[in-house]
Amino acid sequence: MQPNADKLLVIVNPASGAKQAVIDVAAFVLPLLKGINYQLTKTEAPGHAGVLAREFIRSGEGTAILVAGGDGTVHEVANALVLQDGEGTDPPVADDVTLVLFPAGTANALYASLYSKVAPNPSHEHLIPPDTDAQAAYRLKSVLAFVHSRHSAKGDDKSDLPSRQLSLALTEIFDVSGQVTERLVGIVVNSTSLHAAILHTAEQLRDSIPGLERFKVAAQKNMAQWYTSEVRVFGSDGRTAKGVGVYDPSRDEIVSLGSEAENNTLTLEGPFSYFLSTVNVDRLEPTFYITAPFTTHAPPDGSKTMEIVVLRPGREPSFATEFAASDRERFGKEVAMKALFAAYDKGSHVGLTYPNGETIVEYYRARAKLNVMVDFQQGDEEASRLVCIDGTVKMIPAGGKATCRVISTDVEGVQNLNVKVFV
Numbered sequence: 001m002q003p004n005a006d007k008l009l010v011i012v013n014p015a016s017g018a019k020q021a022v023i024d025v026a027a028f029v030l031p032l033l034k035g036i037n038y039q040l041t042k043t044e045a046p047g048h049a050g051v052l053a054r055e056f057i058r059s060g061e062g063t064a065i066l067v068a069g070g071d072g073t074v075h076e077v078a079n080a081l082v083l084q085d086g087e088g089t090d091p092p093v094a095d096d097v098t099l100v101l102f103p104a105g106t107a108n109a110l111y112a113s114l115y116s117k118v119a120p121n122p123s124h125e126h127l128i129p130p131d132t133d134a135q136a137a138y139r140l141k142s143v144l145a146f147v148h149s150r151h152s153a154k155g156d157d158k159s160d161l162p163s164r165q166l167s168l169a170l171t172e173i174f175d176v177s178g179q180v181t182e183r184l185v186g187i188v189v190n191s192t193s194l195h196a197a198i199l200h201t202a203e204q205l206r207d208s209i210p211g212l213e214r215f216k217v218a219a220q221k222n223m224a225q226w227y228t229s230e231v232r233v234f235g236s237d238g239r240t241a242k243g244v245g246v247y248d249p250s251r252d253e254i255v256s257l258g259s260e261a262e263n264n265t266l267t268l269e270g271p272f273s274y275f276l277s278t279v280n281v282d283r284l285e286p287t288f289y290i291t292a293p294f295t296t297h298a299p300p301d302g303s304k305t306m307e308i309v310v311l312r313p314g315r316e317p318s319f320a321t322e323f324a325a326s327d328r329e330r331f332g333k334e335v336a337m338k339a340l341f342a343a344y345d346k347g348s349h350v351g352l353t354y355p356n357g358e359t360i361v362e363y364y365r366a367r368a369k370l371n372v373m374v375d376f377q378q379g380d381e382e383a384s385r386l387v388c389i390d391g392t393v394k395m396i397p398a399g400g401k402a403t404c405r406v407i408s409t410d411v412e413g414v415q416n417l418n419v420k421v422f423v
């Protein structure tokens with residue numbers, strides 16, 4: 001690191017969301033950076049944000065990066081700083097990196113989860129130009145926190161400034177022989193089943209249906225699909241379900257799986273209608289609170305967690321081993337659609353039950369100081385082999401599997417980077 005290495009890298013993705021990032025950054029962000037040493041860059045192609053981030057950290061000029069884009073742009077930056085690139089080059093060595101977020105994407109799940117839609121921090125209000133409207137002020141929360149930190153910090157000591165460390169989730173895809181074929185780091189979501197199919201379809205609709213509406217259209221197109229998989233959830237020791245909890249709506253709390261988890265794995269057998277795991281977020285859209293308990297029932301000790309949401313048709317009382325296409329249609333409309341729409345009602349889907357008292361949606365928390373892992377054993381159908389990491393959709397090879405873990409210890413070939421945001 002160079003002496004006085006305090007430069008801020010500003011990465012603007014012109015293709016994000018409504019494609020207004022360049023205009024909005026010039027209008028709202030850059031005026032706030034007066035007196036701060038920064039370098040303004042724009043992405044030119046998919047993956048370019050990661051290249052820019054690597055070059056900047058490797059230069060030693062600074063460790064703060066402002067990302068003006070969506071979750072996908074932040075995803076590119078995180079992967080570039082944690083994983084080897086396509087040519088096998090290690091990421092630049094760094095102890096920690098500060099991310100500053102200016103939401104310019106479609107869903108902006110990470111930003112919406114970190115910065116609720118309330119008035120800016122009172123200590124930051126004096127930084128906001130008087131003619132700034134409420135929506136713009138909301139989008140500037142992370143920028144304001146960063147600017148305030150630069151103005152407030154004495155010397156190089158920023159330890160007393162409020163910040164939050166982000167969890168990074170490593171997904172590894174294996175072929176039938178057990179060899180790793182791909183690695184990706186997620187900062188929001190890892191999914192299979194319906195959610196992965198929705199993202200796969202939504203990407204095909206990006207040009208014809210801009211904005212969040214394309215996700216609802218994609219959901220309707222895939223709602224009747226079921227997916228053959230087997231999922232195993234591990235806790236703190238990486239071998240059993242020790243430390244894994246489940247949400248109990250009757251008690252409105254996350255409860256331990258009990259003594260059975262001490263010596264066993266948690267195995268969830270398909271078919272699945274919906275499966276995803278998240279880190280850092282309680283929603284995937286500003287009002288789609290799919291993992292609401294991440295905030296409403298946050299771990300009291302602040303430990304890293306993976307939040308897991310599951311919808312399995314086999315839990316329905318009328319489920320039959322032999323089922324027709326009409327059964328899938330009915331389940332999709334009457335159960336799956338109902339559950340997903342309830343997520344828009346402040347996350348009320350986690351409290352839905354069948355007449356026999358069984359929960360419709362299963363909600364698990366893999367909580368650990370070490371690695372927590374979800375192990376997907378995929379079925380033969382091509383749709384069942386889709387896996388989505390922060391909107392990037394990959395295909396698991398036939399007979400292969402995918403694992404997802406929260407990085408909190410050294411993993412070979414992965415830099416355990418401390419990534420934080422000021423709040």
